Amino acid sequence: MRVAFVGKGGAGKSVIxxxxxxxxxxxxxxxxxxxxxxxPGLAFSLGIPLSDAPIPDExxxxxxxxxxxxxxxxxxxxxxxxxxxxxxxxxxxGVMFLQFGKLRGHVSGMIRSQFAFRQIxxxxxxxxxxxxxxxxxxxxxxxxxxxxxxxxxxxxxxxTAKSLLSARRLSRLALAEHPFxxxxxxxxxxxxxxxxxLVSERSGLKVIGAxxxxxxxxxxxxxxxxxxDAVPDAPAVHAVAFLLERxxxxx
Amino acid sequence: MRVAVxxxxxxxxxxxxxxxxxxxxxxxxxxxxxxCDTNPNLGISLGVGDDETERxxxxxxxxxxxxxxxxPSWDELVDRFGSDAPDGVRLAVVTRIQNPDPG
Numbered sequence: 001m002r003v004a005f006v007g008k009g010g011a012g013k014s015v016i017x018x019x020x021x022x023x024x025x026x027x028x029x030x031x032x033x034x035x036x037x038x039x040p041g042l043a044f045s046l047g048i049p050l051s052d053a054p055i056p057d058e059x060x061x062x063x064x065x066x067x068x069x070x071x072x073x074x075x076x077x078x079x080x081x082x083x084x085x086x087x088x089x090x091x092x093x094g095v096m097f098l099q100f101g102k103l104r105g106h107v108s109g110m111i112r113s114q115f116a117f118r119q120i121x122x123x124x125x126x127x128x129x130x131x132x133x134x135x136x137x138x139x140x141x142x143x144x145x146x147x148x149x150x151x152x153x154x155x156x157x158x159x160t161a162k163s164l165l166s167a168r169r170l171s172r173l174a175l176a177e178h179p180f181x182x183x184x185x186x187x188x189x190x191x192x193x194x195x196x197x198l199v200s201e202r203s204g205l206k207v208i209g210a211x212x213x214x215x216x217x218x219x220x221x222x223x224x225x226x227x228x229d230a231v232p233d234a235p236a237v238h239a240v241a242f243l244l245e246r247x248x249x250x251x
Numbered sequence: 252m253r254v255a256v257x258x259x260x261x262x263x264x265x266x267x268x269x270x271x272x273x274x275x276x277x278x279x280x281x282x283x284x285x286x287c288d289t290n291p292n293l294g295i296s297l298g299v300g301d302d303e304t305e306r307x308x309x310x311x312x313x314x315x316x317x318x319x320x321x322x323p324s325w326d327e328l329v330d331r332f333g334s335d336a337p338d339g340v341r342l343a344v345v346t347r348i349q350n351p352d353p354g
Contacts, residue, residue, distance in 0.1 A: 008260065008261065008290060008292075009259065009260010009261045009262075009290075010259065010260045010261005010262060011260075011261060039259055039260070137260040137261075137290075138260065138288070138289055138290035139289065139290040140289035140290065141289075161295045161301065162265065162292040162295050162296070165292060165295060165301055165304065165305070166290050166292065169290065
Protein backbone atom coordinates (compact mmCIF):
# COMPACT_ATOMS: atom_id res chain seq x y z
CA MET A 1 0.00 0.00 0.00
CA ARG A 2 1.29 3.46 -0.90
CA VAL A 3 -0.76 6.21 0.65
CA ALA A 4 -0.18 9.93 1.17
CA PHE A 5 -2.14 12.07 3.63
CA VAL A 6 -2.73 15.70 2.65
CA GLY A 7 -4.94 18.45 4.05
CA LYS A 8 -5.11 21.88 5.53
CA GLY A 9 -2.67 22.58 8.36
CA GLY A 10 -4.06 21.20 11.60
CA ALA A 11 -6.61 18.96 9.89
CA GLY A 12 -5.07 15.93 11.59
CA LYS A 13 -2.80 14.44 8.93
CA SER A 14 -0.02 13.43 11.32
CA VAL A 15 -2.19 11.84 13.97
CA ILE A 16 -4.09 9.80 11.41
CA UNK A 17 -1.01 8.93 9.32
CA UNK A 18 1.04 7.88 12.36
CA UNK A 19 -1.70 5.69 13.80
CA UNK A 20 -2.46 4.30 10.35
CA UNK A 21 1.20 3.39 9.70
CA UNK A 22 1.51 1.48 12.97
CA UNK A 23 -1.72 -0.41 12.49
CA UNK A 24 -0.64 -1.30 8.96
CA UNK A 25 2.72 -2.57 10.27
CA UNK A 26 0.96 -4.86 12.74
CA UNK A 27 -0.43 -7.02 10.01
CA UNK A 28 1.16 -6.09 6.75
CA UNK A 29 4.92 -6.38 6.96
CA UNK A 30 7.33 -3.61 6.28
CA UNK A 31 6.13 -0.04 6.55
CA UNK A 32 8.07 3.15 5.94
CA UNK A 33 6.44 6.23 7.44
CA UNK A 34 7.57 9.39 5.71
CA UNK A 35 7.28 12.87 7.16
CA UNK A 36 7.77 15.46 4.44
CA UNK A 37 6.14 18.36 6.26
CA UNK A 38 8.50 21.31 6.82
CA UNK A 39 6.88 21.55 10.25
CA PRO A 40 7.13 17.88 11.10
CA GLY A 41 5.00 16.17 13.71
CA LEU A 42 4.69 12.57 12.61
CA ALA A 43 7.26 11.26 15.13
CA PHE A 44 4.94 12.21 18.00
CA SER A 45 2.04 10.33 16.52
CA LEU A 46 4.18 7.27 15.83
CA GLY A 47 5.49 7.31 19.39
CA ILE A 48 9.11 7.88 18.46
CA PRO A 49 10.83 10.02 21.08
CA LEU A 50 12.83 12.25 18.78
CA SER A 51 12.11 15.13 16.53
CA ASP A 52 14.37 14.39 13.61
CA ALA A 53 15.40 11.42 11.47
CA PRO A 54 17.11 13.02 8.50
CA ILE A 55 19.09 11.78 5.57
CA PRO A 56 22.38 13.58 6.28
CA ASP A 57 23.82 15.84 3.62
CA GLU A 58 26.84 13.61 3.21
CA UNK A 59 24.63 10.71 2.10
CA UNK A 60 23.80 12.70 -1.01
CA UNK A 61 26.20 13.75 -3.72
CA UNK A 62 25.86 16.20 -6.56
CA UNK A 63 26.02 14.91 -10.09
CA UNK A 64 29.45 15.40 -11.63
CA UNK A 65 29.65 17.83 -14.50
CA UNK A 66 28.91 16.22 -17.84
CA UNK A 67 27.01 13.30 -16.31
CA UNK A 68 23.38 12.57 -16.96
CA UNK A 69 20.67 12.04 -14.41
CA UNK A 70 19.19 13.95 -11.52
CA UNK A 71 21.15 16.77 -9.93
CA UNK A 72 21.60 14.96 -6.63
CA UNK A 73 21.64 11.27 -5.80
CA UNK A 74 22.54 8.95 -2.97
CA UNK A 75 26.33 8.78 -2.85
CA UNK A 76 27.82 6.01 -4.89
CA UNK A 77 27.66 2.64 -3.18
CA UNK A 78 24.71 3.65 -0.99
CA UNK A 79 21.61 1.84 -2.22
CA UNK A 80 18.10 2.87 -1.17
CA UNK A 81 17.97 -0.22 1.08
CA UNK A 82 21.31 0.78 2.66
CA UNK A 83 20.06 4.32 3.23
CA UNK A 84 16.99 2.97 4.95
CA UNK A 85 19.03 0.67 7.18
CA UNK A 86 21.44 3.42 8.15
CA UNK A 87 19.21 6.44 8.53
CA UNK A 88 15.65 5.34 9.19
CA UNK A 89 14.60 5.08 12.81
CA UNK A 90 12.63 2.04 13.91
CA UNK A 91 9.54 2.90 15.89
CA UNK A 92 6.88 0.92 17.75
CA UNK A 93 5.28 -1.95 15.82
CA GLY A 94 8.38 -2.04 13.62
CA VAL A 95 7.47 1.03 11.58
CA MET A 96 10.51 2.60 9.94
CA PHE A 97 10.56 6.37 10.01
CA LEU A 98 12.30 8.95 7.86
CA GLN A 99 11.91 12.67 7.78
CA PHE A 100 12.62 14.62 4.64
CA GLY A 101 10.93 17.95 4.59
CA LYS A 102 12.17 19.62 7.73
CA LEU A 103 13.66 23.04 7.23
CA ARG A 104 17.01 22.79 8.91
CA GLY A 105 18.44 26.00 7.55
CA HIS A 106 18.84 26.91 3.95
CA VAL A 107 16.37 25.46 1.47
CA SER A 108 19.23 23.86 -0.51
CA GLY A 109 19.51 21.17 2.17
CA MET A 110 15.91 20.28 1.54
CA ILE A 111 16.52 19.93 -2.18
CA ARG A 112 19.22 17.33 -1.48
CA SER A 113 16.91 15.61 0.93
CA GLN A 114 14.09 15.53 -1.61
CA PHE A 115 16.29 13.88 -4.23
CA ALA A 116 17.28 11.24 -1.67
CA PHE A 117 13.62 10.76 -0.81
CA ARG A 118 12.68 10.13 -4.45
CA GLN A 119 15.47 7.66 -4.91
CA ILE A 120 14.71 5.76 -1.70
CA UNK A 121 10.98 5.39 -2.32
CA UNK A 122 11.61 4.39 -5.92
CA UNK A 123 14.06 1.72 -4.75
CA UNK A 124 11.80 -0.04 -2.27
CA UNK A 125 10.03 -2.99 -3.90
CA UNK A 126 6.31 -2.39 -3.83
CA UNK A 127 5.40 -5.96 -2.98
CA UNK A 128 7.47 -5.77 0.20
CA UNK A 129 7.24 -2.21 1.42
CA UNK A 130 4.23 -0.15 2.29
CA UNK A 131 4.69 3.61 2.30
CA UNK A 132 2.68 6.03 4.39
CA UNK A 133 3.37 9.72 3.80
CA UNK A 134 2.51 12.68 6.01
CA UNK A 135 2.76 15.46 3.44
CA UNK A 136 3.24 19.20 3.88
CA UNK A 137 0.17 21.00 5.17
CA UNK A 138 -1.77 23.34 2.94
CA UNK A 139 -2.05 23.32 -0.81
CA UNK A 140 1.16 24.67 -2.24
CA UNK A 141 3.77 22.04 -1.47
CA UNK A 142 2.31 18.52 -1.25
CA UNK A 143 2.10 17.91 -4.99
CA UNK A 144 5.46 19.50 -5.63
CA UNK A 145 7.49 16.32 -5.58
CA UNK A 146 6.26 14.72 -2.37
CA UNK A 147 3.24 12.77 -3.61
CA UNK A 148 4.64 10.90 -6.59
CA UNK A 149 5.18 7.69 -4.64
CA UNK A 150 1.53 7.40 -3.66
CA UNK A 151 -1.13 5.27 -5.31
CA UNK A 152 -3.77 6.64 -2.99
CA UNK A 153 -4.19 10.22 -1.81
CA UNK A 154 -6.21 10.69 1.35
CA UNK A 155 -7.39 14.24 1.98
CA UNK A 156 -7.95 14.82 5.69
CA UNK A 157 -10.88 17.22 6.04
CA UNK A 158 -12.45 18.90 9.04
CA UNK A 159 -16.07 19.96 8.77
CA THR A 160 -15.15 23.65 8.55
CA ALA A 161 -15.42 26.04 5.62
CA LYS A 162 -11.66 26.62 5.49
CA SER A 163 -10.79 22.93 5.60
CA LEU A 164 -13.40 22.16 2.95
CA LEU A 165 -12.11 24.90 0.66
CA SER A 166 -8.58 23.54 1.13
CA ALA A 167 -9.86 20.06 0.28
CA ARG A 168 -11.37 21.30 -2.98
CA ARG A 169 -8.11 23.01 -3.88
CA LEU A 170 -6.12 19.88 -3.01
CA SER A 171 -8.45 17.71 -5.00
CA ARG A 172 -8.01 19.96 -8.05
CA LEU A 173 -4.23 19.94 -7.69
CA ALA A 174 -4.13 16.16 -7.20
CA LEU A 175 -6.17 15.56 -10.32
CA ALA A 176 -4.06 18.00 -12.32
CA GLU A 177 -0.86 16.37 -11.24
CA HIS A 178 -1.19 12.62 -11.36
CA PRO A 179 -3.33 9.70 -12.31
CA PHE A 180 -3.56 8.56 -8.70
CA UNK A 181 -5.43 5.30 -8.39
CA UNK A 182 -7.63 6.68 -5.66
CA UNK A 183 -8.33 10.15 -4.35
CA UNK A 184 -10.50 9.98 -1.27
CA UNK A 185 -11.33 11.93 1.86
CA UNK A 186 -11.44 11.12 5.53
CA UNK A 187 -13.61 13.37 7.67
CA UNK A 188 -11.82 14.26 10.89
CA UNK A 189 -12.97 15.82 14.18
CA UNK A 190 -16.51 14.78 13.37
CA UNK A 191 -18.95 15.95 16.04
CA UNK A 192 -22.34 15.88 14.39
CA UNK A 193 -24.15 13.24 12.37
CA UNK A 194 -24.36 15.54 9.34
CA UNK A 195 -20.63 16.44 9.39
CA UNK A 196 -19.76 13.52 7.11
CA UNK A 197 -22.40 14.54 4.58
CA LEU A 198 -21.06 18.08 4.69
CA VAL A 199 -17.54 16.86 3.92
CA SER A 200 -18.79 14.61 1.17
CA GLU A 201 -20.92 17.31 -0.49
CA ARG A 202 -18.56 20.22 -0.16
CA SER A 203 -15.27 18.45 -0.88
CA GLY A 204 -16.68 16.53 -3.83
CA LEU A 205 -14.67 13.54 -2.64
CA LYS A 206 -15.69 10.06 -1.64
CA VAL A 207 -15.48 9.92 2.13
CA ILE A 208 -14.09 6.55 3.16
CA GLY A 209 -13.60 7.23 6.84
CA ALA A 210 -14.94 9.35 9.66
CA UNK A 211 -12.78 10.01 12.71
CA UNK A 212 -14.81 11.40 15.59
CA UNK A 213 -13.83 14.38 17.70
CA UNK A 214 -12.24 12.61 20.65
CA UNK A 215 -11.27 14.26 23.94
CA UNK A 216 -8.97 11.37 24.85
CA UNK A 217 -7.08 11.85 21.58
CA UNK A 218 -6.80 15.55 22.29
CA UNK A 219 -5.36 14.71 25.70
CA UNK A 220 -2.75 12.44 24.08
CA UNK A 221 -1.84 15.20 21.65
CA UNK A 222 -1.52 17.67 24.48
CA UNK A 223 1.11 15.40 26.05
CA UNK A 224 2.79 14.60 22.75
CA UNK A 225 2.01 10.89 23.13
CA UNK A 226 1.12 8.55 20.30
CA UNK A 227 -2.61 7.72 20.40
CA UNK A 228 -1.84 3.99 20.07
CA ASP A 229 0.28 4.13 23.22
CA ALA A 230 -1.71 6.57 25.33
CA VAL A 231 -5.31 5.78 24.36
CA PRO A 232 -5.34 2.61 22.22
CA ASP A 233 -9.06 2.11 22.70
CA ALA A 234 -10.08 5.65 21.87
CA PRO A 235 -12.92 5.91 19.35
CA ALA A 236 -10.65 7.91 17.03
CA VAL A 237 -8.08 5.09 17.01
CA HIS A 238 -10.78 2.56 16.15
CA ALA A 239 -11.91 4.86 13.35
CA VAL A 240 -8.38 4.87 11.90
CA ALA A 241 -8.32 1.06 12.08
CA PHE A 242 -11.57 1.03 10.16
CA LEU A 243 -10.12 3.48 7.63
CA LEU A 244 -7.23 1.07 7.10
CA GLU A 245 -9.64 -1.79 6.42
CA ARG A 246 -11.54 0.35 3.95
CA UNK A 247 -8.37 1.39 2.16
CA UNK A 248 -7.18 -2.17 1.92
CA UNK A 249 -10.45 -2.82 0.17
CA UNK A 250 -10.06 0.14 -2.17
CA UNK A 251 -6.47 -0.40 -3.25
CA MET B 252 -0.18 49.56 13.49
CA ARG B 253 1.19 46.58 11.53
CA VAL B 254 0.48 43.14 12.90
CA ALA B 255 1.52 39.73 11.54
CA VAL B 256 -0.07 36.54 12.85
CA UNK B 257 2.02 33.36 12.65
CA UNK B 258 1.78 29.79 13.99
CA UNK B 259 1.45 26.11 13.15
CA UNK B 260 -1.23 25.04 10.69
CA UNK B 261 -4.64 24.83 12.30
CA UNK B 262 -3.63 26.78 15.39
CA UNK B 263 -5.97 29.63 14.53
CA UNK B 264 -3.90 32.22 12.64
CA UNK B 265 -6.57 33.03 10.09
CA UNK B 266 -9.41 33.24 12.60
CA UNK B 267 -7.36 35.43 14.92
CA UNK B 268 -6.20 37.72 12.11
CA UNK B 269 -9.76 38.15 10.84
CA UNK B 270 -11.22 38.97 14.25
CA UNK B 271 -8.39 41.42 15.00
CA UNK B 272 -8.81 43.11 11.60
CA UNK B 273 -12.55 43.57 11.94
CA UNK B 274 -12.27 44.69 15.56
CA UNK B 275 -9.76 47.38 14.61
CA UNK B 276 -12.00 48.46 11.76
CA UNK B 277 -14.98 48.74 14.13
CA UNK B 278 -12.88 51.00 16.32
CA UNK B 279 -12.49 53.34 13.39
CA UNK B 280 -9.11 52.31 12.05
CA UNK B 281 -8.60 51.95 8.34
CA UNK B 282 -7.60 48.29 7.96
CA UNK B 283 -6.02 46.30 5.14
CA UNK B 284 -6.02 42.53 5.71
CA UNK B 285 -3.29 40.75 3.77
CA UNK B 286 -3.59 37.03 3.18
CA CYS B 287 0.02 35.84 2.96
CA ASP B 288 -0.82 32.14 3.26
CA THR B 289 -0.10 29.84 0.32
CA ASN B 290 -3.50 28.32 1.06
CA PRO B 291 -5.42 31.58 1.37
CA ASN B 292 -8.53 31.28 3.53
CA LEU B 293 -8.66 34.67 5.24
CA GLY B 294 -11.67 35.71 3.17
CA ILE B 295 -13.72 32.98 4.79
CA SER B 296 -12.92 34.11 8.32
CA LEU B 297 -13.52 37.75 7.41
CA GLY B 298 -16.91 36.79 6.07
CA VAL B 299 -16.69 37.37 2.32
CA GLY B 300 -17.64 33.76 1.57
CA ASP B 301 -16.19 30.85 -0.40
CA ASP B 302 -16.78 32.24 -3.87
CA GLU B 303 -15.21 35.63 -3.27
CA THR B 304 -12.27 33.98 -1.46
CA GLU B 305 -11.69 31.76 -4.49
CA ARG B 306 -12.14 34.67 -6.89
CA UNK B 307 -9.30 36.52 -5.17
CA UNK B 308 -7.08 33.46 -5.45
CA UNK B 309 -7.88 32.97 -9.12
CA UNK B 310 -7.12 36.60 -9.79
CA UNK B 311 -3.85 36.35 -7.89
CA UNK B 312 -2.95 33.33 -10.02
CA UNK B 313 -3.69 35.14 -13.24
CA UNK B 314 -1.59 38.09 -12.06
CA UNK B 315 1.28 35.68 -11.43
CA UNK B 316 1.09 34.48 -15.01
CA UNK B 317 1.97 37.91 -16.34
CA UNK B 318 5.47 38.99 -17.26
CA UNK B 319 7.38 39.97 -14.14
CA UNK B 320 7.89 43.57 -15.33
CA UNK B 321 4.12 43.89 -15.24
CA UNK B 322 3.86 42.53 -11.71
CA PRO B 323 1.26 44.45 -9.74
CA SER B 324 2.38 47.01 -7.17
CA TRP B 325 1.21 46.78 -3.59
CA ASP B 326 -1.24 49.59 -4.16
CA GLU B 327 -2.68 47.83 -7.17
CA LEU B 328 -2.97 44.55 -5.27
CA VAL B 329 -4.99 46.23 -2.55
CA ASP B 330 -6.93 48.88 -4.47
CA ARG B 331 -7.66 47.17 -7.76
CA PHE B 332 -7.42 43.49 -6.97
CA GLY B 333 -8.59 43.47 -3.38
CA SER B 334 -12.06 42.95 -2.03
CA ASP B 335 -14.27 44.72 0.49
CA ALA B 336 -14.95 42.68 3.60
CA PRO B 337 -17.42 43.51 6.39
CA ASP B 338 -16.75 46.43 8.76
CA GLY B 339 -14.82 48.18 5.98
CA VAL B 340 -11.79 45.88 6.03
CA ARG B 341 -10.02 45.76 2.67
CA LEU B 342 -8.76 42.25 1.83
CA ALA B 343 -5.96 41.35 -0.58
CA VAL B 344 -4.26 38.05 -1.39
CA VAL B 345 -0.58 38.80 -1.65
CA THR B 346 1.01 35.35 -1.82
CA ARG B 347 2.28 34.03 -5.08
CA ILE B 348 0.32 30.83 -5.43
CA GLN B 349 2.25 29.28 -8.30
CA ASN B 350 5.96 28.46 -8.56
CA PRO B 351 6.23 26.77 -5.21
CA ASP B 352 9.48 26.52 -3.35
CA PRO B 353 10.89 23.02 -3.31
CA GLY B 354 9.98 20.96 -0.34
